Amino acid sequence: VHGYVITPGDRIRYLAELTSGDPVLVVNADGQARTLAVGRNKIERRPMVRIDAKTNDGQLISAIVQHAETIRLVSPDGKPSSITTLNRGDQVLASVTQPSGRHFGRPVSETIQER
Structure with a gap:
């Protein structure tokens, strides 16, 4: 995982x-x-779906989540939105931080790329 x-x-x-x-x-x-x-x-095998999104400043982000009606993201009005009803162009809230390296889970000053 x-x-x-x-x-x-x-x-x-x-x-x-x-x-x-x-x-x-x-x-x-x-x-x-x-x-x-x-x-x-x-931890169990479940159908998954990848969500690709663009932040307000144009940064591309993604998340892989279980594809089930019980998995929800939050819409800008604060209401839950099920993954199974999400459509291209729908807006959801996300916490986007500045990219940083991590060592033992804590931020460190370094350059890192994740693909």
Whole structure:
């Protein structure tokens, strides 16, 4: 599992590293974050879909998520939008940070390219 999640203290962790009780950050439509504990971390084969998007400043970003009606992104009006009903051109909210290298989940000053 190669996905990442933000945890308190601006730390990034692989999803596969998480266990029950680990703290993660959740963010609402206004950008306010709070800490929640992981309930469980279940790894199983599921249909996936890649979402390609362009930020307001033209940066290309993507995410791979499970293709299920229970997986939702947040629209600009703060309402959940199911992945299964998402259409080309729909707008969703995303947290986009400046690219930086990471060492043990913490930002470091270096040049990095991910493909």
